[in-house]
Amino acid sequence: MxxxxxxxxxxxxxxxLISPLIAIGLTLVTMSIxxxxxxxxxxxxxxxxxxxxxxxxxxxxxxxxKATPLVMIAIGLSLCYLANAWNIGAxxxxxxxxxxxxxxxxxxxxxxxxxxxxxxxxxLGAIGGALYALIPAICKVRFGASEILTSLMxxxxxxxxxxxxxxxxxxxxxGFNFPTTAxxxxxxxxxxxxxxxxxxxxxxxxxxxxxxxxxxxxxTIKGFEIRVVGAAPRAARFGGFNSNQLILxxxxxxxxxxxxxxxxxxxxxxxxxxxxxSPGYGFTAxxxxxxxxLNPVGILIAGLFLALTFIGGEQAQIAMKIPLxxxxxxQGILLFFVLACDSLILYRFKxxxxxxxxxxxxx
Amino acid sequence: MGLIEAIILAVLAxxxxxxxxxxxxxxxxxxxVLNLGVEGMMIVGAACGFGGAWLSGSIIVGAxxxxxxxxxxxxxxxxMTLGLAVNQVAAGLALTILGxxxxxxxxxxxxxxxxxxxxxxxxPGLTDIPLIGRIFFGEDAFVYLSLALVGGVWFFLYKTRPxxxxxxxxxxxxxxxxxxxxxxxxxxLSVMFGGACAGLAGAYLPLAYTPFFIPGMTAGRGWIALALxxxxxxxxxxxxxxxxxxxxxxxxxxHAQGWGIGxxxxxxxxxxxxxxxxxxxxxxxxxxxxxxxPAALGxxxxxxx
Numbered sequence: 001m002x003x004x005x006x007x008x009x010x011x012x013x014x015x016x017l018i019s020p021l022i023a024i025g026l027t028l029v030t031m032s033i034x035x036x037x038x039x040x041x042x043x044x045x046x047x048x049x050x051x052x053x054x055x056x057x058x059x060x061x062x063x064x065x066k067a068t069p070l071v072m073i074a075i076g077l078s079l080c081y082l083a084n085a086w087n088i089g090a091x092x093x094x095x096x097x098x099x100x101x102x103x104x105x106x107x108x109x110x111x112x113x114x115x116x117x118x119x120x121x122x123x124l125g126a127i128g129g130a131l132y133a134l135i136p137a138i139c140k141v142r143f144g145a146s147e148i149l150t151s152l153m154x155x156x157x158x159x160x161x162x163x164x165x166x167x168x169x170x171x172x173x174x175g176f177n178f179p180t181t182a183x184x185x186x187x188x189x190x191x192x193x194x195x196x197x198x199x200x201x202x203x204x205x206x207x208x209x210x211x212x213x214x215x216x217x218x219x220t221i222k223g224f225e226i227r228v229v230g231a232a233p234r235a236a237r238f239g240g241f242n243s244n245q246l247i248l249x250x251x252x253x254x255x256x257x258x259x260x261x262x263x264x265x266x267x268x269x270x271x272x273x274x275x276x277x278s279p280g281y282g283f284t285a286x287x288x289x290x291x292x293x294l295n296p297v298g299i300l301i302a303g304l305f306l307a308l309t310f311i312g313g314e315q316a317q318i319a320m321k322i323p324l325x326x327x328x329x330x331q332g333i334l335l336f337f338v339l340a341c342d343s344l345i346l347y348r349f350k351x352x353x354x355x356x357x358x359x360x361x362x363x
Numbered sequence: 364m365g366l367i368e369a370i371i372l373a374v375l376a377x378x379x380x381x382x383x384x385x386x387x388x389x390x391x392x393x394x395x396v397l398n399l400g401v402e403g404m405m406i407v408g409a410a411c412g413f414g415g416a417w418l419s420g421s422i423i424v425g426a427x428x429x430x431x432x433x434x435x436x437x438x439x440x441x442x443m444t445l446g447l448a449v450n451q452v453a454a455g456l457a458l459t460i461l462g463x464x465x466x467x468x469x470x471x472x473x474x475x476x477x478x479x480x481x482x483x484x485x486x487p488g489l490t491d492i493p494l495i496g497r498i499f500f501g502e503d504a505f506v507y508l509s510l511a512l513v514g515g516v517w518f519f520l521y522k523t524r525p526x527x528x529x530x531x532x533x534x535x536x537x538x539x540x541x542x543x544x545x546x547x548x549x550x551x552l553s554v555m556f557g558g559a560c561a562g563l564a565g566a567y568l569p570l571a572y573t574p575f576f577i578p579g580m581t582a583g584r585g586w587i588a589l590a591l592x593x594x595x596x597x598x599x600x601x602x603x604x605x606x607x608x609x610x611x612x613x614x615x616x617x618h619a620q621g622w623g624i625g626x627x628x629x630x631x632x633x634x635x636x637x638x639x640x641x642x643x644x645x646x647x648x649x650x651x652x653x654x655x656x657p658a659a660l661g662x663x664x665x666x667x668x
Contacts, residue, residue: 003446005665038468086452139640145647148399148452149590149639156583156636164629286456325467325578332403332461336439339449339457347448347665 005347012345019341020291020302026341027334034329040320048319049312059315061198063307065269068202069094069261069278071303073285075213076254078294082217084230085247089136089151090258091282092158093129097259098266099162100128102273105188106170106181117187121263122205129259130252132158137251141244147251155282163275170273180274190268202264206303209257213296226250258282279310280328287335290342306331370614371498375506376572378610380405380564380581382509384588385595385602386516387560392592393520394553395533395546396444397661399455402585403462404436404558405565410470412566413576417473422481425570426505426563433562434555436462441554445547448663459585466578473576481505481571503571505563510603512560517599529553533657536664546664561585583636590639594646596655605642612638 031049032042053059073090080087101121108117136151163179172182193199217223229236229243236243261281266273288306292298313327384401391398411432416425440458443449481503484490489500520526532539532549540546564584569576587609595601616631 005446005448007665088456135640139644139647143644143648145640145643146590146593149586149593150643152586153583153590153636153639157633160629160633164627167629168627283456283460286453287460290453323468323471325464325471328464329461329468330464332457332459332464335457335460336443336454339453340443340447343447343449349447 002352004350004352005343006350007347008345015341015344016293019344020293020298020338022344023291023334023337023341024305026337027330030333030337031326031330034326035322038322038326040322045316045320045322048316048322050308052315052319053308053311058198059311062311063304064203065198065200065307066310067303067307068200068206069265069281070285070288070306071206071300072202072209072261072264073254073258073282074288074292074299074303075209075296076250076257077285077289078292078296078299079213079216079226079250080254081289082230082294083226083243083246083250084233085137085140085250086148087133087136087151087251087254088148088286089133089153089155089282090254090285091278091280092151092155093133093255093258094262094265094278094282095155095158095162096132097125097129097255097262098273098277099158099165099262100259101125101263102170102181102184102266105184105267106273108188109182109185113185113187115187117185118190118267121188121267122260125263126256126260129262130256132259133251133255134248137248141247147247159275162273162277166273166275172272178274181272183272184267188267189271190264198269200264200268202261202268205260205264207300210296210300213299217296222246222249258285284310284331287331287338290335291338293342368497370618372501373614373617374607374610375498375502376610377613378606379506379509380567380572380584381588381591381609382513382602382606383505383564383567384561384585385591385606386509386512386599387557387564388588389592389595389597389599389602390516390520390529390560391553391557392660393533393597393657394529394550395536395657395659395662395664396550396554397451397455398437398440398444398458398554398557399452399589400436400440400458400462400585401557401561401588402581402583403459404433404561405462405585405588406466406579406581407436407462407469408433408562408565409568409580410466410473410565410576412562413473413476413478413569414469415566416478416570417476420478422478422570425478426566429562429566429570430559431562433558433560433565435558436562437554437558440558441551444663445550445554448665450663451661463579470576470578474578475575477575478570480574505567505571513599513603520599530657533659536659536662540664540666546666550664561588564588587635587639590643593656594642596646597657598655609635609638 035042035045101124104121104124136147139145139150140147166179170181172180190200190202225241226246229241229246266277270277284306288299288302292302309327309330313324316322317324388401408429412425412429415428416422440454443454444451483501483503486500490496528544529549532546536546568580591605594605613635616634620628620631
């Protein structure tokens with residue numbers, strides 16, 4: 001028996017639309033098997049994971065809160081991936097953005113600084129993230145160093161740098177030696193949208209990012225260049241597009257969005273800078289970008305779905321003692337199925353049972 | 364035991380997992396496949412390796428479990444990239460995300476357990492030679508195995524016909540296919556070899572380096588191994604230099620922390636990662652004339668029958 005791929009005459013638009021759904025379906029089947037192996041009832045486990053969080057308003061808000069950084073980061077990553085630039089260090093850019101913005105919050109702590117503090121923090125976060133993302137981009141453009149490896153290495157560096165700050169110079173003197181800064185002042189805090197709720201201004205900013213990403217890609221020349229450089233590099237060269245400049249641009253945008261997401265997370269739901277502010281948003285956002293087919297609206301939906309798995313995972317741990325790592329396994333399997341189903345857009349899968357003909361002729 | 368001797372022994376131990384994983388990845392990449400999932404295969408190898416050794420009480424069984432786990436992980440990757448023509452970068456990332464989760468699940472019940480680490484070689488007379496005795500004749504089996512593996516891979520790639528065919532598949536899959544070589548099969552075997560090496564490299568950590576399992580204990584070593592392959596310009600011999608250089612950076616920063624140098628420990632811990640970035644830049648810069656990477660590295664190949 002042999003699996004053979006046959007190129008379709010043209011890409012299948014039907015499959016392009018339904019492939020994420022097939023992928024989610026296949027993932028749910030695989031997860032049921034995994035739950036059964038772990039000795040849990042698959043039906044009730046899936047219920048706790050994917051249905052229960054949708055039934056109360058607290059969890060619904062929490063999904064939106066978790067989706068905010070995922071969507072913001074994934075919008076930026078999708079631009080990189082469309083341009084065939086592989087930024088996989090968004091987690092580091094997220095952390096550096098959080099650090100850059102927190103600097104102002106720490107410096108203005110206890111002073112009578114006005115309401116300009118928060119906007120300035122968001123700006124600093126974006127700048128910090130963008131500059132940090134430009135390191136691998138410049139190494140790539142200038143020296144040809146693999147941006148995949150350098151951007152990832154910088155995640156570890158960012159993590160250690162943040163750790164140093166909150167254990168060293170920025171530690172809250174009244175914090176009982178916990179590695180954390182003091183709680184940010186109200187002027188340095190992202191306001192909530194509904195009094196007493198969890199939903200905050202960051203949700204709106206994420207929606208703006210989605211809209212901006214959509215406009216950039218479908219209505220501007222730069223967006224067109226990004227798509228051409230990724231899809232047809234040769235044509236892009238003939239068109240005179242500067243692919244190095246586009247790598248720098250997409251990395252900078254993606255770093256800025258990740259950095260802003262970082263400072264929003266710290267100044268919003270968390271309220272202070274501490275280690276472990278991200279449960280891997282930067283990596284999960286890679287899955288969000290692919291599940292959303294590198295399309296801004298798709299990313300919004302995919303971001304909400306993966307946020308659901310974070311909340312569902314926490315609830316499943318509490319209610320059914322299902323380990324948190326199951327969420328990561330789920331995310332990894334989902335990405336595999338998404339990629340596999342995407343292959344269906346360009347190819348037909350065929351199983352051949354007889355022995356194949358002798359290969360001849362070049363590709 | 365002198366301090367210098369202690370440091371060299373520690374460097375050899377710290378370098379071995381890097382060397383093992385990088386050797387496997389080098390073969391994979393030579394066949395034209397870029398598997399970014401080394402970290403994922405390593406961490407699953409670590410969990411399964413420790414589990415196997417703890418349940419059976421045998422280091423060898425543990426090492427075999429690590430190898431099998433690595434191969435199984437690599438088969439998922441092979442199915443995706445070779446069978447279904449999925450983008451290799453994305454599939455490698457998926458493999459790492461999946462591996463981190465799986466190792467947490469598998470390893471959860473072993474956290475806090477201890478095993479007797481792999482024994483060190485002891486040859487009466489030779490091992491007792493002052494200074495060099497322990498360094499050359501007093502290591503655990505994995506250290507010698509990793510060096511033998513590099514030699515074996517070098518011999519295979521450059522002195523045998525299958526090795527030549529493997530390199531041909533990595534440099535020009537269309538021509539190799541036209542000559543009648545089964546490109547996908549060659550690549551699948553190379554990916555599996557990479558998985559076996561990564562699994563063994565992961566298993567080395569809880570079996571010999573530290574005799575217990577902690578989640579996330581690979582700490583980016585899989586990614587550093589990937590960088591080492593670039594550093595070595597895809598030449599097996601240079602992997603040894605690269606791996607020992609990185610092992611040395613890792614150990615020296617640990618010792619520097621111990622000596623109480625007035626630099627915060629986090630900065631020292633960041634050194635191996637920063638060194639990777641700097642080395643990648645220097646190496647890539649020196650090579651701007653012409654790349655030594657396998658020409659078809661990372662490209663999808665779908666044979667037209």
